[in-house]
Amino acid sequence: MGLEEKLPSGVLLTTVENVAGYFRKASFWPATFGLACCAIEMMTTGAPKYDLGRFGMEVFRASPRQADLMIVAGRVSQKMAPVLRQIYDQMPDPKWVLAMGVCASSGGMFNNYAIVQGVDHVVPVDMYLPGCPPRPEMLIDAILKLHDQVQHAKLGVNRDAQVIENENDALTALPTSDMRGLLR
Amino acid sequence: MNSPQDPYAQSADTTTGKVFTVTGQDWDSIVQGVAEEAEERIVVNMGPQHPSTHGVLRLILELEGETVTEARCGIGYLHTGIEKNMEFRTWVQGVTFCTRMDYLSPFYNEATYTLGVERLLDIEDDIPEKATVMRVLLMELNRISSHLVAIATGGMEIGALTVMTIGFRERELVLDLFELITGLRMNHAFIRPGGVAQDMPPGALDEIRDFIALMKKRLPEYADLCNANPIFKARLVDVGQLDLAGCLALGISGPPLRSTGYPWDLRKTQPYCGYEDYDFEVVTWDTPDAYGRFRIRLAEMWESLKIVEQCADRLADLEGAPVMIADKKIAWPSQLALGSDGMGNSLDHIRHIMGESMEALIHHFKLVTEGFRVPAGQAYVPVESPRGELGAHVVSDGGTRPFRAHFRDPSFTNLQATSVMSEGGMVADVIVAIASIDPVMGGVDR
Amino acid sequence: MSPKEPQEFDEVTEGTEDDATAIMPENTLPADPEQLEPEVIDVRKGMFGVHGSGDTSGYGGIVRPVAMPGGSPRPYGGWFDDVADALGGALSSAGITSGVEKVVVHRGEITFFIRRADLLETVRTLRNDPALRFEFCSGVSGVHYPSDEGRELHAVYHLLSMTHNRRIRLEVTCPDSDPHIPSVVAVYPTSDWHERETYDFFGIIFDGHPSLTRIQMPDDWPGHPQRKDYPLGGIPVEYKGATIPPPDQRRSYN
Numbered sequence: 004m005g006l007e008e009k010l011p012s013g014v015l016l017t018t019v020e021n022v023a024g025y026f027r028k029a030s031f032w033p034a035t036f037g038l039a040c041c042a043i044e045m046m047t048t049g050a051p052k053y054d055l056g057r058f059g060m061e062v063f064r065a066s067p068r069q070a071d072l073m074i075v076a077g078r079v080s081q082k083m084a085p086v087l088r089q090i091y092d093q094m095p096d097p098k099w100v101l102a103m104g105v106c107a108s109s110g111g112m113f114n115n116y117a118i119v120q121g122v123d124h125v126v127p128v129d130m131y132l133p134g135c136p137p138r139p140e141m142l143i144d145a146i147l148k149l150h151d152q153v154q155h156a157k158l159g160v161n162r163d164a165q166v167i168e169n170e171n172d173a174l175t176a177l178p179t180s181d182m183r184g185l186l187r
Numbered sequence: 188m189n190s191p192q193d194p195y196a197q198s199a200d201t202t203t204g205k206v207f208t209v210t211g212q213d214w215d216s217i218v219q220g221v222a223e224e225a226e227e228r229i230v231v232n233m234g235p236q237h238p239s240t241h242g243v244l245r246l247i248l249e250l251e252g253e254t255v256t257e258a259r260c261g262i263g264y265l266h267t268g269i270e271k272n273m274e275f276r277t278w279v280q281g282v283t284f285c286t287r288m289d290y291l292s293p294f295y296n297e298a299t300y301t302l303g304v305e306r307l308l309d310i311e312d313d314i315p316e317k318a319t320v321m322r323v324l325l326m327e328l329n330r331i332s333s334h335l336v337a338i339a340t341g342g343m344e345i346g347a348l349t350v351m352t353i354g355f356r357e358r359e360l361v362l363d364l365f366e367l368i369t370g371l372r373m374n375h376a377f378i379r380p381g382g383v384a385q386d387m388p389p390g391a392l393d394e395i396r397d398f399i400a401l402m403k404k405r406l407p408e409y410a411d412l413c414n415a416n417p418i419f420k421a422r423l424v425d426v427g428q429l430d431l432a433g434c435l436a437l438g439i440s441g442p443p444l445r446s447t448g449y450p451w452d453l454r455k456t457q458p459y460c461g462y463e464d465y466d467f468e469v470v471t472w473d474t475p476d477a478y479g480r481f482r483i484r485l486a487e488m489w490e491s492l493k494i495v496e497q498c499a500d501r502l503a504d505l506e507g508a509p510v511m512i513a514d515k516k517i518a519w520p521s522q523l524a525l526g527s528d529g530m531g532n533s534l535d536h537i538r539h540i541m542g543e544s545m546e547a548l549i550h551h552f553k554l555v556t557e558g559f560r561v562p563a564g565q566a567y568v569p570v571e572s573p574r575g576e577l578g579a580h581v582v583s584d585g586g587t588r589p590f591r592a593h594f595r596d597p598s599f600t601n602l603q604a605t606s607v608m609s610e611g612g613m614v615a616d617v618i619v620a621i622a623s624i625d626p627v628m629g630g631v632d633r
Numbered sequence: 634m635s636p637k638e639p640q641e642f643d644e645v646t647e648g649t650e651d652d653a654t655a656i657m658p659e660n661t662l663p664a665d666p667e668q669l670e671p672e673v674i675d676v677r678k679g680m681f682g683v684h685g686s687g688d689t690s691g692y693g694g695i696v697r698p699v700a701m702p703g704g705s706p707r708p709y710g711g712w713f714d715d716v717a718d719a720l721g722g723a724l725s726s727a728g729i730t731s732g733v734e735k736v737v738v739h740r741g742e743i744t745f746f747i748r749r750a751d752l753l754e755t756v757r758t759l760r761n762d763p764a765l766r767f768e769f770c771s772g773v774s775g776v777h778y779p780s781d782e783g784r785e786l787h788a789v790y791h792l793l794s795m796t797h798n799r800r801i802r803l804e805v806t807c808p809d810s811d812p813h814i815p816s817v818v819a820v821y822p823t824s825d826w827h828e829r830e831t832y833d834f835f836g837i838i839f840d841g842h843p844s845l846t847r848i849q850m851p852d853d854w855p856g857h858p859q860r861k862d863y864p865l866g867g868i869p870v871e872y873k874g875a876t877i878p879p880p881d882q883r884r885s886y887n
């Protein structure tokens with residue numbers, strides 16, 4: 004990206020990380036990716052009563068090139084999937100994806116030929132938000148949790164270390180098929 | 188524009204000519220490219236992901252300068268296979284699916300499907316009065332919320348953001364009522380074959396009366412803000428013209444049809460749910476353009492308020508009346524009670540089926556897992572949704588699940604008017620024309 | 634198309650009292666036997682939709698015919714007769730004598746089964762004749778009856794006469810081996826997208842349609858997804874070690 008790539012790990016880099024994270028999270032610019040019912044709730048979240056403006060993100064970017072957060076709000080059909088990927092590719096790094104609603108997260112109640120069973124088949128997802136549709140409060144909660152993730156995102160060499168760590172965590176995690184027993 | 192990081196921003200030669208991908212700040216290269224090719228024709232693809240196309244609608248426009256010479260729609264980007272999914276669920280569960288089709292008017296989807304199933308069951312006359320009044324109440328509230336979104340998003344798409352914010356502000360009021368009555372803000376699955384899922388909660392009528400009073404103060408704000416607003420009128424008047432003959436040929440119903448001055452409203456002409464007993468007017472307008480449709484929507488909200496008021500009066504007299512058909516072979520056993528979280532299972536019912544009566548338990552189990560059988564045949568009971576004639580063609584083979592449920596959605600049909608309404612106009616007017624149809628892509632693609 | 638031969642069943646289990654698949658009395662009035670028989674479209678076996686999973690319920694032996702309402706004898710009642718008379722008269726003066734295969738009155742709705750060769754002339758008459766004036770078409774809906782041999786695919790049109798405030802239904806059938814039905818776009822332009830949709834989902838080819846292409850599915854999609862022989866296409870869902878098959882592969886009541 005820039006200077007931070009060259010910085011050695013240490014106090015300086017962590018400070019830069021903190022500052023960068025702080026600014027990034029405080030000026031998230033979501034791209035509009037309204038698809039279905041969830042999109043209406045997403046618009047509601049930006050409207051007066053819930054007012055996303057309180058978190059500096061009431062401006063939904065029409066162009067993916069000016070956005071760093073994609074809120075996939077709704078069901079992604081097989082026909083829409085390539086379009087979705089193209090828009091994701093057009094967004095500049097760093098970028099985040101929030102799968103809003105069960106349809107975007109897992110296909111939801113539409114387990115059929117037409118719907119992609121979870122948008123994570125197409126793009127990497129940073130935050131899953133359940134609900135059909137999730138209430139605006141839930142969307143705000145998900146966004147705030149994502150803010151937290153962004154604030155603590157690493158840069159440069161620390162980022163590389165984090166990637167390896169995440170990979171290892173994923174490899175050693177208990178597969179869901181082994182999590183037997185009653186619903187927990 | 189051929190940056191290596193960006194595989195999309197480039198030009199490519201195809202069999203039909205050179206294709207540019209426009210990514211911003213590169214209009215010059217297009218103009219230059221077109222000049223080099225000595226071609227006048229520019230085909231612009233708009234959508235399916237575009238902030239002004241009212242959802243995931245794709246428009247393919249052929250331009251000559253700023254004038255649209257041809258406009259075609261590409262749809263299907265939200266095709267969900269709901270109709271097919273419904274074939275694998277019981278008749279009652281079907282409501283949960285169809286409510287998600289046209290997500291701005293869920294109660295209408297539920298109502299047309301439910302009315303069709305009830306006709307096949309031949310129980311149309313046995314539906315309790317209170318259930319019917321509640322259906323009308325919810326549908327008319329829904330008409331208000333749907334028209335508010337139509338006006339709000341229509342405003343947003345032409346840059347009138349205040350219209351958008353106030354539209355959503357009022358919609359919240361309606362949604363609060365929905366949440367109070369059905370427990371959900373959207374996608375309610377509340378109207379079911381045989382009646383409605385639950386009785387009115389305590390205090391709902393007062394809330395509705397407060398809402399009516401508040402709306403009567405708020406609705407004039409829209410008129411003040413928009414009706415004579417010169418910018419608004421400049422964008423809307425004479426845009427998206429479609430006369431009566433065009434409407435009938437293209438099967439257009441709803442506000443676009445009524446804006447030609449023809450008072451066709453199924454609530455009046457082919458009443459269902461007892462609409463003949465309510466006092467309201469069919470709103471028409473004499474200019475079949477985007478402005479006329481806007482005024483119709485605005486006026487229809489007033490009429491809906493009138494109906495809601497009458498429903499509230501009737502419900503006041505129906506305190507404690509049943510809301511589900513008496514036939515226990517059809518009535519879904521959802522005797523819910525008020526729990527600590529606001530809603531929950533009826534402890535009495537659970538005690539009855541678990542502790543007292545084996546037969547009741549068997550019956551409950553059969554009805555929930557197997558569902559009821561619907562006599563073979565087909566039915567089509569259309570209702571007047573905010574967008575026009577919405578009907579479900581319900582086919583049964585005598586089984587416990589729909590054999591086929593096809594929805595004739597007004598958004599789907601009305602969207603066909605795009606080319607007629609926008610060809611010969613400006614590019615910017617395409618947006619206005621489409622917004623005046625108010626298609627909901629969930630209904631278009633299902 | 635010749636009416637179907639009555640189907641032979643090895644063994645038919647009597648339906649119970651509240652069993653709606655029992656042949657409905659209103660459809661069994663004796664008259665022209667071929668036309669008034671309930672149309673048997675399928676045979677339902679057992680109680681459950683998915684077979685071969687070791688049915689221990691004891692209901693596996695149930696065999697019942699699935700019958701759609703049969704044709705109705707005259708009089709149909711109310712304005713139905715007026716429409717039928719006007720249509721019959723107008724068609725025969727146009728030289729079509731057997732355009733209407735049968736008429737079904739069921740649950741207060743009237744359905745005209747039209748021979749597909751005469752569809753275009755029939756809808757034109759329905760729209761233009763002053764006594765009929767069905768100027769509004771609510772679109773086409775496809776239905777697939779996989780076991781109804783020779784008439785697998787049905788196209789259903791709902792017509793509305795705003796002048797007379799009447800609503801009728803037309804039904805046209807075609808065999809799966811020859812899925813052609815004339816397009817009505819020339820008469821009702823609104824059918825354009827509806828026919829494309831029906832083609833997309835059922836594979837019915839509407840002859841004479843200006844551009845019969847897929848509309849909902851991607852252009853390169855294989856098959857016609859809403860036909861009965863097309864699987865629902867769901868994937869098994871796993872949760873905490875348990876796996877649930879998609880709805881069409883689960884054992885469920887039919």
Ligand code: SF4
Binds near residue numbers: 039041106
């Ligand atoms: S999760 Fe529910 S509300 Fe959201 S798009 Fe899917 S069906 Fe609609």
